[in-house]
Amino acid sequence: MRFALILPLALAFGPSLAQAQDAANGEKVFAQCRACHQIGPTAKNGVGPVLNGVIGRKAGTVEGYNYSPANKNSGLTWDEATFTDYIKDPKAKVPGTKMVYAGLKDEKRIADLIAYLKQFDAAGQKAAAAEGAITVAGH
Template sequence: MNKIILAGLMSALMPLGAMAEGDVDAGEKVFKKCKACHAVGPNAKNRVGPVLNGIVGREVAIIEGYKYSKAMKASELTWDVETLTIYLANPRKFVKGTKMAFAGLKKDDDLENVIAYLAQFDLEGNITE
């Protein structure tokens, strides 16, 4: 089954209130691998990759001023916990043609923790409780 379709089915079955489970502090450490290309927080700016503020629950390819790949624009995904988990494990396999050069996070704990870290930022980059 196509992984994009599978991710869509998984997110449709996920409860609306489902949040990222993981250790935010550990996720901040994992995010250091992402900082060369991405930023979060109130003063975040697009870099090689787009700003990740408010990513959990956000549609793909919507950050103004960032030039997304055709593959990402066409994916019609929503970045929920399930989709982020699959994507961050192997970005180029999940969205063939993505510009993201990162090989992926291989440890389940790293995936859970970095998603928990990212989930705390709203669209303006403020930390929500």
């Protein structure tokens, strides 16, 4: 009887679970970003700004990076939806940006990239839970 109830639920939610963000895959997607951007505790601005803490950060605010006026004055905050729109077509989202990138169109790869980026705080440190260091009280 339990199996008869669980199977339909698994089938109903299975496709959405398969679309869950995958930070490990996002790290692979980030490989193409590395040409211009760095992330992590030793990250430095390069052709593009450091991406530590990018999700939740106001656009154009990384100290020491020379942003385009379009990016600096965009008024954007990089939440998941805004970042998704931007990474699909940077020049359409922020006309005048100096980011030279045609865009990432695949929704799954974008979600995975966001999962990877979200692991890093503003100092470039990964959250313990994101690295799998989950502790159980009393153990």
